[in-house]
Amino acid sequence: MILSLKDVSVRLSGLHILQGISFDVAASGITVLLGRNGVGKTTTLRAILGLAPATGSLTFEGQSIAGQRTHRLVQSGLGYVPEDRCVFAGLTVAENLRLAALREPNYDLVFELFPVLKQRLSQTAGSLSGGQQQMLSLGRVLLNSHKLLLVDEPTKGLAPKVVTEVAVALELVSQRVPVLLVEQNLAVVRRLAADAVVLASGRVAWTGSATTLLGDASLTKSLLGVGH
């Protein structure tokens, strides 16, 4: 495992959003974090990154990271792709990438994974399709070497064909770097995820293989409230 949470709690505005959650993230492939709307998935990612005030134990590569400042966590190898596709709409693809680049950016990797970005370097990011913007968002993080990526709902609001493109992109990314993925689209989860963690009412309600979870219709319905 690369990341471990033990008894992590978060209170926001007096509400006990995460109530002592524990789970591990595998050192390779994709671990998917699931749960109904508002259950605390984004808050979990924010707690890992030091962006939400958490108590409990957080261990990254065997070292405690509880209470560490966000910039230190990023320096030590945590990458974050937030839900809102943080691209600068008025800047070109090349400019977006240049702004994200730290020491020794790996443009070759980004262009190998997402050739479309190389073809559209001089196009403004705002005029890219939703899927292309998501690839730019992932590309901006992948320019710099990370040991674990936290990716929040990358397929949200995308058309079905584009969802598949982003899923393929994530699959390629996960061959290079492990990913903790928040994803609501169960077809994407089925395609990508080896391990699943389900949150419910601020707690971990289930952990196991995504295939097992999605293969059990009544479990999926009771945990996620959806049939499939």
Ligand SMILES: Nc1ncnc2c1ncn2[C@@H]1O[C@H](COP(=O)(O)OP(=O)(O)OP(=O)(O)O)[C@@H](O)[C@H]1O
């Ligand atoms: N800064 C905040 N102050 C107060 N409450 C908050 C704050 N941020 C989030 N919350 C609440 O915490 C709960 C969990 O939110 P969070 O965004 O983590 O859920 P989520 O599982 O990612 O939801 P979704 O699937 O809808 O994106 C929600 O009820 C939300 O309203």
